[in-house]
Amino acid sequence: MEDALSPTPERREKILAISAELFAAKGIAATTVRDIGEAAGVFSGSLYHHFKSKNAIVTEILGDLMNDVHRRFARVAEHTRTPRETLQGLIRETLVTIDQHPHATAIYQNDRQYLRDNGLLEPVDSASRGVRDYWMTAIRAGIADGSLRDDIPAEIFYRSVRDSLWATMHWPIRRGYSTPEFADLLAKLFFEGFAARRD
Template sequence: MARTKAPNPEVRRRILDVSLDLFATKGFAATGVQEIVTKAGVTKGALYHYFKSKDEILFEIYGKVFGRELDSLQRIVAEGQDPERTLRAIIVDLVVHTADSTRESAVFARGGHAESPHWQAMQEQWRRYQEGFRQVIRDGQESGVFAAKASPEVVSWSVFGFTNSMHTWYRPEGRKSPAAIGDELADLVLTGLQS
C-alpha cells in the first residue's frame, strides 16, 4: 500500500557522517542540531524524519562499533590457538579496528549520558568485551604460559587505555601502520607477561 516517494539513503548517511564529525570534534552536548543540518545540507525536518531525537543519532554511532568488536574477539578466541597467539591477535585487531574508527572512539571516549538505557546496554556490551579479554589472560596464566603476578585487570586497562586514547595521537598519514602499532603493543604486553 505504501507507494511513496523513495527515501533517500544518502540523506540519512550524511546526517550520521556529519554528526559523527561534530560529536568527535566538539562533543555531543556542544553540537547543535541546527549545526548538523546546516553542515549536512539538509533541514531539521529531514533530521527528525530519520531520527526521533539527537540522542538517537549518538546511540546509532555507538552501536556500530561495539557489535563488530565483540564478534571479532569471539571469532579469534574460537580459533583455539595458544594464549600468546590469541592475545596478540586480539590486540592487533583491536588497534587496527580502533585506528579505522578514530572518530567513533573519540565520541565514545568523551562518554556521557549515564542515565539512558541505551547507554547502559552499551556499557554491558563493553563489559563483556573486557571480560572476554581478561579470560584469555587468565587461561594463559593457569596454563603457565603467562606470569601469574600481573593482574588481568591491570593488563587489560593498559591495552584498553591505549586504544581509548589513540584518537588523541593516531594519524592515518603517520609513518607506522595500525598493524605495526598493534604489533608493538602486543610485543610490550606479551613480554611483560612472560614468566
C-alpha cells in the same frame, strides 16, 4: 538542500557519518540538529524521518562501534589457537577499530559526562563488559597454561592493555606506524616488557 521525506539507507549512513564527525569535533551538547542538517545537506526537520532525536543518532553511532568490536573479537577468538595469539589478535583488532571509527571513539572517550547525564552510557558500558570477557578469557587461559605469569592479577593486565590501546588515538607518534606494525610493537611491550634481554 534536499528534503529527506523518502529515507534511504545511503542518506541515513551519510547523516550518521556527518553527525559522528560533528560530535567528535564540537561535542554532542554543542552540536545542534540544525548543524547536522546543514552539514548533511538536508532540512533539519527532515532528520526526524531518520532518527527520533539527536540522542538517537548518538546511540546508533556508539552501537555500531560496539557491534564492530564484538564482531572482530568473536572472529579472533574463533580463529586463534593459543591465549597469546588471541591476545595479539585483540590488540590488533582494537587498533583497527580505532582506525575505522575515530569519531565514535572520540565521542565515547571525550563526552562521557553527556552520555551519563542523558542515559546513553549504560548501554555502551554494558556492551563493553561483553568485550571484557574476550580479554579475560584469553588472559586466564594463558595463566592456566603457563604462558602468562600468575603473579600479576588478570584484571590489572587487562585494564593496563585496554586503557593503553584506546589512549593511543591521542599519541602524535601513532600516525608514524601502520596498524600491523603498531600492534606488533605494543604486543611485544605487553608480553616481554621493556627490560633489555640478558642471555
